[in-house]
Each structure stands twice: as C-alpha cells, then as structure tokens.
Amino acid sequence: MRRELFSSDHHAYREVVREFTTREVTPNLRRWDADRLIGRDVWCAAGERGVLGLGVPEEFGGAGQPDFRFRLVVVEELARAGAHALNSSFALQDDIVTPYVADLGTIEQKKRWLPGLAGGSLIGAIAMTEPDAGSDLRGVRTTAVRDGDQWVLNGQKTFITSGYNADFVIVVARTGPGTGSRDFSLVVVESGTPGFSRGRKLDKVGLHAQDTAELHFSDVRVPAANLLGTEGEGFVHLMERLPRERMSIAASAISSAQAVFDDTSRYCFERTAFGRPIGDFQNTRFTLAEIATELDVTRAYFDNAVLALNAGDLTAVDAAKAKWWATEVQKRVVDRCLQLHGGYGYMLEYPVARAFIDSRIQTIYGGTTEIMKEIIGRDIAAAHGGRPAAGAGDRARTA
Structure with a gap:
C-alpha cells in the first residue's frame, strides 16, 4: 500500500543506474571483497554516468539536483545488486563529504574539490572518531593550531571510511583551549x-x-585557506548536516532489507522440503507476512521523511527516528531471512549471508541506536519541562 514516491524522471534515472550497476559493479563485487578495496575505476565510471555528484551545482561539474529521491534510486539499485560496501562509500561521498564542501566551502574550495568529487577523480573522507572519542566528540584530542598562514595538526583518527583511498580528509580538530561547542x-x-x-x-x-x-597527523601543516566553514563552528556545522547523513543510512537500511526480503521470498518458493516449497509451510508464510508488514510500515515513515528532507523541514529528531528504526529493522529482517535459507544462508555465495555481515554496522555508525534514542528522549523530556541526561553525546560513527 505504498504511495508512489518517484516520478517518471526518477524511473528514467533508475534505468541509467541499473545499467551502470550491471556493467561496472556486479562483475567486480567478489574481486573487491578479496582485495579489501574498491577499485578507483568504478568511481570515475560513476561520475561519467551521473551516479555521483547529484547535488553538486552544474557550474562545478555536478547534476545540480538536490532532490534526495535521485540519491535514493542509487541506493536502492546498489542494494539490489548486493553492493553494500560501494553503497556505503558512495553515500559518504555524496551525502556527507560533498555537502560539507558545497555548503561551507569558499568559491576557491568549491572550484578545487567539487568537480573531482562529482566526477569520481577525487575521493573524500571525514575524520571524526578517535580511539578515545566516539559518541562524545567533545573528547576529540586532535589539535589544529594556527601558525601564521598555516594550521598545524597533531593527533590520530580511527574507523575512517574511505580513509585509505581518500584524496583529502575533512578533519574535526580542536582549535580552541577547551571542550566547548x-x-x-x-x-x-x-x-x-x-x-x-x-x-x-x-x-x-x-x-x-x-x-x-587509521589516520595519523604529526605536525601536519596545511594552508589557513584549508579551514572549511567558520573557525570554532565545527560542532555547529556537524549538527546542521546530521539529518541528511542519518537519512542516508536509513535509506541504505530499508533498501538493503527490502532487497534481501525480495530474494528470500523467491527462494522460499524455489526451495523444497518434504516434497513441497518451504513457502507453503505456515511458519514460513507467517514469517514472510511479518517481514512484509514491517517493511511497509517502515517505508511509510521513511518516505514521508524523504519528502520532509527535500522540503527542508526534516528535524534532527525525526531523522534520528528514521535512522535507528530502519537500521534495527534491517538487522531483524536480514537475520530472519538468513534463518529461512537454512544452512545455505550461512554460505557467503548467497546474498543473504553477505547482507548479514554487512548490515551489523548500520546500528552503530552515524550515531548508535542508543544515541538516537537519547536524542529523541531529550526532545520528549524538553517538551515536558525535563532536563537532558548529564554528559549525553550526539555522535557515533565509523566514517
């Protein structure tokens, strides 16, 4: 009972993305896993096909298309192909790194980095997490000290997505004397x-x-012009962009869960046991019915959140709801679908097995489920005159 979220333009774009995925992604998935690295050629191919840089203004080499539904098409098609690692990498590029540069960058910075990000010749990363600073970024110890016309950075980051391949990294660093915002x-x-x-x-x-x-900074000197945004406003810049980041993770979660369910549904009526398809057993049908309902209900909330994001009305609290719920649903759905596959579900040649190991991080990065609930809980408390829990953080990520 899903309302149509996409227009004819989105459907036409889906064909472009599907063709790209068939040619450039599916044949390389096993090789990328074996190499523990995604080849850079697929990034350039994505840029050429318009699969990257959707929100980058046309004057900087992008599509100039801020409608998140186009990004959702990409996420869905990569999920359908089981390309979870690439999906996450492209999401970091298009939903996190690129918006930071597009929104906060000077004209010179935009000219320097946006064309490469849109075309795939540049890979970006963002470095927040440290060995002793995850959910609470006030514990960040990496420093950036102004020395004339340069910044001097010292510190260490960990769990940095695209950290090995990245051509540049946006580093969250302490530039003041304390731990305030x-x-x-x-x-x-x-x-x-x-x-x-x-x-x-x-x-x-x-x-x-x-x-x-892991990234290490030892007396790293960069030009003062490499400051992104306003000095001392790093936390503000992060908080302002959380809704899109968390919606990106929710999009991956619901899309991957749907793809696994679709594959499992087919499997249940192809695989036989005791002389009939396992989908003919009541327990299997009940399980499929429960999953289908949970996905549809989750999709209804998510679709409304997509439209709110496009309209600029999505709050951080509503994005937190979408993120934690969709990722927890994904975890449950994939686990139950693996069970329906029996022993074959434990074999990595089956998509459900790869989805099982790839999905576990979803409830952790971009803000853990517990942090999302704390954000929502604080909002509820504030509405009734309550006070937030002492020391509650607002960040956790592997990025």
Whole structure:
C-alpha cells in the first residue's frame, strides 16, 4: 500500500543506474571483497554516468539536483545488486563529504574539490572518531593550531571510511583551549601532505571491500585557506548536516532489507522440503507476512521523511527516528531471512549471508541506536519541562 514516491524522471534515472550497476559493479563485487578495496575505476565510471555528484551545482561539474529521491534510486539499485560496501562509500561521498564542501566551502574550495568529487577523480573522507572519542566528540584530542598562514595538526583518527583511498580528509580538530561547542573546527588535509600518514586498513566483520583506516597527523601543516566553514563552528556545522547523513543510512537500511526480503521470498518458493516449497509451510508464510508488514510500515515513515528532507523541514529528531528504526529493522529482517535459507544462508555465495555481515554496522555508525534514542528522549523530556541526561553525546560513527 505504498504511495508512489518517484516520478517518471526518477524511473528514467533508475534505468541509467541499473545499467551502470550491471556493467561496472556486479562483475567486480567478489574481486573487491578479496582485495579489501574498491577499485578507483568504478568511481570515475560513476561520475561519467551521473551516479555521483547529484547535488553538486552544474557550474562545478555536478547534476545540480538536490532532490534526495535521485540519491535514493542509487541506493536502492546498489542494494539490489548486493553492493553494500560501494553503497556505503558512495553515500559518504555524496551525502556527507560533498555537502560539507558545497555548503561551507569558499568559491576557491568549491572550484578545487567539487568537480573531482562529482566526477569520481577525487575521493573524500571525514575524520571524526578517535580511539578515545566516539559518541562524545567533545573528547576529540586532535589539535589544529594556527601558525601564521598555516594550521598545524597533531593527533590520530580511527574507523575512517574511505580513509585509505581518500584524496583529502575533512578533519574535526580542536582549535580552541577547551571542550566547548566553540572549540572545534573543520580543516581539510590533502593526500601527500608531509606528516599525514595512514595506518593499516582495518579488518572488519563486514563491508570488506570498503576501506576503513587509521589516520595519523604529526605536525601536519596545511594552508589557513584549508579551514572549511567558520573557525570554532565545527560542532555547529556537524549538527546542521546530521539529518541528511542519518537519512542516508536509513535509506541504505530499508533498501538493503527490502532487497534481501525480495530474494528470500523467491527462494522460499524455489526451495523444497518434504516434497513441497518451504513457502507453503505456515511458519514460513507467517514469517514472510511479518517481514512484509514491517517493511511497509517502515517505508511509510521513511518516505514521508524523504519528502520532509527535500522540503527542508526534516528535524534532527525525526531523522534520528528514521535512522535507528530502519537500521534495527534491517538487522531483524536480514537475520530472519538468513534463518529461512537454512544452512545455505550461512554460505557467503548467497546474498543473504553477505547482507548479514554487512548490515551489523548500520546500528552503530552515524550515531548508535542508543544515541538516537537519547536524542529523541531529550526532545520528549524538553517538551515536558525535563532536563537532558548529564554528559549525553550526539555522535557515533565509523566514517
């Protein structure tokens, strides 16, 4: 009973993305997993086909299309192909890094980085998390000290998505003396800058093809012009962009869950046991019915949130609801679908097995489920004159 979210333009674009996925993605998935790295050629191919840079203004080489539904088409088609690592990497590029540059960058910064981001020749990353600073970014210890016309950075970051492949990294650094909201800024560090090094590619439970790295900054000097946004406004810049980031993760969650369910539904009426399809057993049908209902109900909320995001009306609280609920639904759906596959569900040659290991991070990065509930709970408390819990954080991510 889903209302049509997409127009004819979105459907036409879907054919473009599907053709790109068939040609450039599906044949390479196993190789990328084995290499623990996504080849850079697919980034350039995505840029050429208009799969990247949708929101980048046309004067900087993008499509100039801010409608999030076009991004949703990309997410759905990559999920349909089981390209979870690439989906996450493209989401970081188009829903997090690119908006930071497009919204906060000077004209010179936009000219320098946006065309490459849109075309796929540049890969960006954002470095927030540190070994001792995850959910509460006030614990960030990486510093950026002004020295004449340069910033000097020292510190360490971890769990940085695209950290190994990235051509530049937006670094959250302490630029003030304390831990207040005005003591942090965003500084861009480009690959090859002396003192900037990458540690090992981290060995993760899932998303094996997606490079996740440790980053080290030792007296790294970058031009003062590499400050992104306003000095001391780093936290403000982060908070302002949370709704889109969390909607991007929710989009991946609902799309991946739907793809796994569709595949499992077909499997249940192809696989036989005791002389009939397993889909003919009441327990299987009840399970499929429960999953289908949960997905439809979740999609209804999510679709409304997409329209609110497009209209500029989506609040951080509503985005938090979409993020935690959709990712928890994804986790439940994938687990139940794997169970319906029996022993085959545990074999990595089956899409459900890869979806199982790739989905586990979804309730953690971009803000854990617990942090999302805290944000929502604080909003409810404020409406009734309550006070927020002491020390409650608002961030957690692997990015």
